[in-house]
Amino acid sequence: MDKNRKVIRKNPIPEAFRGKVYLDPTYDPAFKEFFGSEAALKDFLDGVLDLEGDDKIKTLRFRFEEPVEFRLPERKKVVFDIFATTGTGRFLNVEMQRLEHDFFIDRTILYKAFLLIKGKKKMENSPEFKALPADLQRRRRYQLPETVSIWICDFDLPHAEGEYLDEWALYSRISLKGGSARPLSEKNKYIFLSIPNFTKSADEVKGAVDVWLYLLNHARDGGELPDFGSGVVEEALERIRVDNAADELLSVQEKAMAHEEDYEIMLAGAKIRAQEEGHAQGHAQGLAQGHAEGLAEGRAQGRAEMAEFLRSKGVAESIIAEALAAK
Known part of the structure; x- marks a missing residue:
């Protein structure tokens, strides 16, 4: 995005944004702009999932505010901030959670259940699965795809003791007692990131996770931010630059x-x-x-x-x- 491009604006910049370089990407409207490109979301996810080299995400499809609805038997519905699928059949949801509440852990489990069911349905409806012989499809009726729930939190993480990155999975109590705990399934994963617990300076930033957390933490400070030598990061910052924002974006951000x-x-x-x-x-x-x-x-x-x-x-x-x- 061209830093020097002129935005034709009918209304003056609202008072809430004057003197600010960027919109705060922890609010939904700017969050969608910030991660609003495949390159930005891939870079973030590669970092969070610790993917390197050939393991990096090759193709990615994603949607914001993806509704997920089932009858269980009553109708239940959640809305994912970001729902993404990769070319290797991995299903992810990314949630931006600004406020802590009493049932936060319950909510993460509920969202993961919906993600798992949605991923299972999509996997079974894929051309690859339908091309399997009928007997093999039946044998795989309980097979699950890999699902990852990622929560970006603007508060301290439950049980994380001040750390900014935590990961949850399903473990055996016996293996925990024996000191050799490994997740029972690598397909089921929760990843939590805490913005306020990330206290590194720009000079201490290392890797994609640090970069994106640093930007999320400091975009609301008001001043210019480094792009850490990344064109993807530079473009993400330009998308939330106040001077680049259209009237509609400023309006919905102010309302949020x-x-x-x-x-x-x-x-x-x-x-x-x-x-x-x-x-x-x-x-x-x-x-x-x-x-x-x-x-x-x-x-x-x-x-x-x-x-x-x-x-x-x-x-x-x-x-x-x-x-x-x-x-």
């Missing part, structure tokens, strides 16, 4: 940011009120004895603790302040 801020304020306010109610109940006995100051201290302590908790989750100070004021 506003919607999440509203949600964060609501969530923060609810947590603060719940914390205050807990402290109020704890001091009820003290009040009955005439210690009214105990409640005031408890409420103040609860607000301080919850504000600190929200900061640890990456909630902006302006949102925390607004939530505290919205009692």
Whole structure:
């Protein structure tokens, strides 16, 4: 993409993006632009899957916001941020998850189940599978394709103890006890990446995973970013450059940011009120004895603790302040 190309814009750049070089690719609209080319997604996936040389992905087909729906017996539906298939029959979904929630692990398992079923159906509908003799098709009725769920998280990873990359698989309890644990199947894999846990400087970046995490982490800082000598990375950055963004992209990005801020304020306010109610109940006995100051201290302590908790989750100070004021 030409850095010097002129974008014909009917509307001024919204205030939220003024002074920023790039759109924040952790929000859905810019995320789709950022990974919106086969070359960019292949480079990212090759790095995440640790593929080298002839093992690198040769062909890749992908779609954003891919709906997956089944009757089980009720109708169930999920929407993958990115659904991708490779020429070797590997099926992947890539999810950008900004907010942590109580059932995050459950959600990853549910999405993987949908990915597995979708991959199984596509494999059995492929020309290669249908060309097999009928008896061989029957013998392979339980065969599964390789499926990989990749979660890019804007929060600390469950059980990762501050690491920025983790991988889950299915293991035998006996092999774990024996110290020789190997995944029961190489076809079933979860990969998790934590943006805030990635703290390397640009000089410390090594490999594709580091490159893409560095960009995801720092595109929202406001300044220019290095392309690390990669034309693919340079093009990805140009796609989310504010000066290159069309009115429609700026509009949907602004709406996505506003919607999440509203949600964060609501969530923060609810947590603060719940914390205050807990402290109020704890001091009820003290009040009955005439210690009214105990409640005031408890409420103040609860607000301080919850504000600190929200900061640890990456909630902006302006949102925390607004939530505290919205009692």
